[in-house]
Amino acid sequence: xxxxxxxxxxxxxxxxxxxxxxxxxxxxxxxxxxxxxxxxxxxxxxxxxxxxxxxxxxxxxxxxxxxxxxxxxxxxxxxxxxxxxxxxxxxxxxxxxxxxxxxxxxxxxxxxxxxx
Amino acid sequence: xxxxxxxxxxxxxxxxxxxxxxxxxxxxxxxxxxxxxxxxxxxxxxxxxxxxxxxxxxxxxxxxxxxxxxxxxxxxxxxxxxxxxxxxxxxxxxxxxxxxxxxxxxxxxx
Numbered sequence: 001x002x003x004x005x006x007x008x009x010x011x012x013x014x015x016x017x018x019x020x021x022x023x024x025x026x027x028x029x030x031x032x033x034x035x036x037x038x039x040x041x042x043x044x045x046x047x048x049x050x051x052x053x054x055x056x057x058x059x060x061x062x063x064x065x066x067x068x069x070x071x072x073x074x075x076x077x078x079x080x081x082x083x084x085x086x087x088x089x090x091x092x093x094x095x096x097x098x099x100x101x102x103x104x105x106x107x108x109x110x111x112x113x114x115x116x
Numbered sequence: 117x118x119x120x121x122x123x124x125x126x127x128x129x130x131x132x133x134x135x136x137x138x139x140x141x142x143x144x145x146x147x148x149x150x151x152x153x154x155x156x157x158x159x160x161x162x163x164x165x166x167x168x169x170x171x172x173x174x175x176x177x178x179x180x181x182x183x184x185x186x187x188x189x190x191x192x193x194x195x196x197x198x199x200x201x202x203x204x205x206x207x208x209x210x211x212x213x214x215x216x217x218x219x220x221x222x223x224x225x226x
Contacts, residue, residue: 004159033213043160043216056213091159103148103209107159 002026004108006092012114013082021077021111023092031095032075033105034067036060036088043091049075082115089113120204125221128198134191136220138204141185148209149180151189152216153200160203160216163189194224 005024013019025032034046047057049067064086066078075094079086089112093105121139128134140149150165164171164178166187171178177190191198203219 035216037157039157042218043154045213045215048213058213089157093159102165103207104150104162104165105160105214106162109159110157112157 002106004092004094004106006090006108006111008111009109010112010114012116015084015115016081019079019082019086019113021079021090021092021113023075023077023108024073025075025092025094026096026106027073029094029096029106031055031097032067032069033093033095034077035091035093035107037091037110038085038088046077046090079113082113084115087113087115120206120217122202122204122217122220124218125223127223127225128191128194130196130224130226131193134189134194134198134222134224136189136191136202136204136222137186138188139186140204140206143184143206146208147206149178149184149187150205150207150214151176151178152203152205152214153198154203154219155197155200163202194222196224196226198222199224 007022032049037043045058047061048055064080068076089110091107091110093107095105148165148167151163152160154160164176166178180187201219201221205214
């Protein structure tokens, strides 16, 4: 069964460093998402991406964050200068399109980011 | 997207049916009801969705009331592996993001 894959599964970084989290969405999907979950809190929407541009973003997704689809398979989330409060699980998700699509998102297993 | 209300937590005995309710009284005619679950800190897992009719798949059944103001997710024979947080989400099929509330924390008891 096709699945969303994310790398790395866990990354530890120093405050102020840049981090790139990578995702390989399901191959025929065209909508891509990033969510995050701080330990013990809700799953929060960060950004959605379609047709090579951001279609929606939350207030969390500030100038420190960026997303990119550098090639036909990867979807990345970059945090330019990490802060302690960026420590969280980051989930990538994708969604299909077309008449047969019924709107569900498929999530990866997440990348745990720890900022020291 | 319409808001949903779910109980904070529930217990269910192993092997029994788990019935998880959700209220969505402001749902509009074209909004679907989606159910997801999150086991520990894993990625949210899609379970089932529906518009008006009751739905069943290999994981669960979804019962939607005739007025569509509430629904129930049924896990017919709960196992310990079904212990998770269950989210009821209402959204248009072509809508963008999913809003995850606090969900229902289901504990299956041996």
